[in-house]
Amino acid sequence: MFGLSNPQRFMRFTGPLTPVLWTAAAVLLAVGTWLSFTVPADYQQGDTVRIMFVHVPAASLGLGAYAALGVSSFFALVFRHALADAAARAAALPGAAFTALALFTGSLWGQPMWGTWWVWDARLTSVLVLFLFYLGYMALRASIDDEQKGARAAAVLGLVGLINLPIVKFSVDWWNTLHQPASFLTPGASGLDPVYLPPFLTMLAAYGVLFAALWLTAIRTEIRRRRVLTLRARKALEA
Amino acid sequence: MLDLDMAPYAAFVWPAWGVSALVLAALTVRAVIASRKWKRELERLEKDQSATSDAAVSLRPQAAQSAIGPLK
Numbered sequence: 543m544f545g546l547s548n549p550q551r552f553m554r555f556t557g558p559l560t561p562v563l564w565t566a567a568a569v570l571l572a573v574g575t576w577l578s579f580t581v582p583a584d585y586q587q588g589d590t591v592r593i594m595f596v597h598v599p600a601a602s603l604g605l606g607a608y609a610a611l612g613v614s615s616f617f618a619l620v621f622r623h624a625l626a627d628a629a630a631r632a633a634a635l636p637g638a639a640f641t642a643l644a645l646f647t648g649s650l651w652g653q654p655m656w657g658t659w660w661v662w663d664a665r666l667t668s669v670l671v672l673f674l675f676y677l678g679y680m681a682l683r684a685s686i687d688d689e690q691k692g693a694r695a696a697a698v699l700g701l702v703g704l705i706n707l708p709i710v711k712f713s714v715d716w717w718n719t720l721h722q723p724a725s726f727l728t729p730g731a732s733g734l735d736p737v738y739l740p741p742f743l744t745m746l747a748a749y750g751v752l753f754a755a756l757w758l759t760a761i762r763t764e765i766r767r768r769r770v771l772t773l774r775a776r777k778a779l780e781a
Numbered sequence: 782m783l784d785l786d787m788a789p790y791a792a793f794v795w796p797a798w799g800v801s802a803l804v805l806a807a808l809t810v811r812a813v814i815a816s817r818k819w820k821r822e823l824e825r826l827e828k829d830q831s832a833t834s835d836a837a838v839s840l841r842p843q844a845a846q847s848a849i850g851p852l853k
Contacts, residue, residue, distance in 0.1 A: 571805075575798075579783055589787040592794050596801040635811075639804050647797040654793050752805065759812045766819040773826040 547625050549765050556758050563755035570748035577741035584735070593651040595741050599749035601644035601669065605707060607637025607753060608672060611679065612707070615700030618693065624768070625761070627693045630700055631683065632760030636753055638676035645669060656720055664713035665721035672710055675703035 574595065584591035611633040617626035648666070649659045660666065679696050686692030714723045725733030734742065787794040 576783070579785060583784070589784075589790045589794050592787070593797045596797055600801065636808055639808055643801055643804055646800060650793045650797045654790055752809075756808055756812050759816050763812070763816045763819050766816075766823045770819060770822050770826060773823075773830060777826070777830075 547623060549625055552625060553762060553765060556762060560755060560758050560762065563751055563758065567748060567752035567755050570744055570751055574741055574744035574748045577744055581737055581741055584738075587655060590651055590654050591738065593647055594738070595745045597644060597647040597651055598742065599746045600640045600647060602746065603749045603753050604637055604641030604644050604669070604672060605710060606750070607633045607640060607757075608675065608703060609707060610757065611637060611676075611700050612704035615697035619697045619701065625765070627697065628761050628764040628768070629757070630697060631693070632757050632764055634676055634680050634683075635760070636756045638673065638680065640749070640753070641669065641673040641676060645673060652720075658720075661720050663719040663721060664717040665710070665719050668706060668710040668713050672703070672706055675699070675706060679703070 578592050578595040581592075583589045611630050614626045614630035614633065617623050618630055645666075648669075652661075653659050679699055682699055683692045683696040686695060713719060714721055
């Protein structure tokens, strides 16, 4: 595992893996979409139950991507490892996009079910804070001209944001919220009707594999970008 | 059986799916374009660099070339 921290070895290992992930994501998304529109409407929620198949995976990946960003930031700060920093940077944009999608689709689900687009309850607010952490991370990196200084400052922010992850996850248990508690990952039995499990799990896998493809591709791009900057600097010195 | 009649919730279901599809497509296109751009640029620079080092080697005096042995 740690052997992959060498950029050249990482590029060799992930070269053949990346197209496989892209293909798997496309197939899973196609199958998941088909399954999502073939299951019957819920007896209480009607067709809005189909929003769950894009909302929950987006929210899960918004959290997962931030965990990847935070852990990578830790390795970048402690070991000053360039690949860890590239991994943190590469997770930011897809993570922010997934979190924005979770907020948007949640709002569209909330209006017909709760009668409101938005409430300042613990779950919704903590997810909004998560989105703001993503924006802050990207803005901080972009606002400091010295890339290394920007990376270190952003890594500190990335680490601080990790505190928010358990708050998002357990907000529905710690406080009274309009948002329902976790219904799939409940100990014992899943609260989800078994008929919805195939589309739900397929879409969850599709989003997960898509994130892996996006992340690996972005890390590979970042490694190449840094190599280009090094070669350009060397060329400028020789000239 | 495929069910595309979302009434009376079509105004909520289709935007959720449509915007999700758009955002995922945009992320994919952006990642692929950036990947190709930097890959092309790196290949160009590495080609330039190897051409420059080849030219430098051919300009070495005969004595220096024989001193450093066969070139790879």
